[in-house]
Amino acid sequence: QVQLVESGGGLVQAGGSLRLSCAASARTLSSYDMAWFRQAPGKEREFVAAISRGGGRITSADSVKGRFSISRDNAKNTVYLLINSLKPEDTAVYYCAATDRILLGTPRTRDYDYWGQGTQVTVSS
Helix, strand or coil: CCEEEEECCEEEECCCCEEEEEEEECCCHHHCEEEEEEECCCCCCEEEEEECCCCCCEEECCCCCCCEEEEEEHHHCEEEEEECCCCHHHCEEEEEEEECCCCCCCCCHHHCCEECCCEEEEEEC
16 A cells, blocks of 8 residues: 655646645555646546656656656656646645556556645636
């Protein structure tokens, strides 16, 4: 089992940046593939970005490519999501997720076993 706690969300103006953090309680974070998802009110949870155990493989949703960057520091048991050029449509609760499974396709919600409580990102116009 692993517990995940997100932080770093807040209210920002369009065009601004945020760095979200996901602190994990795990003996070895490198045992898990990690990902970020987001969910806006009234919408389904959607994939944002994923990073492999060692950080060598990164997958991002088309909607955020070029603006969102995922990274990890296994020594600190932390995963990050750097969000640049924020848009109002980025407003959502952002969730950190982990899995110890080997993923063969594009990351999906059902692939992940562990989830944080989420952190709210609100982008004003």
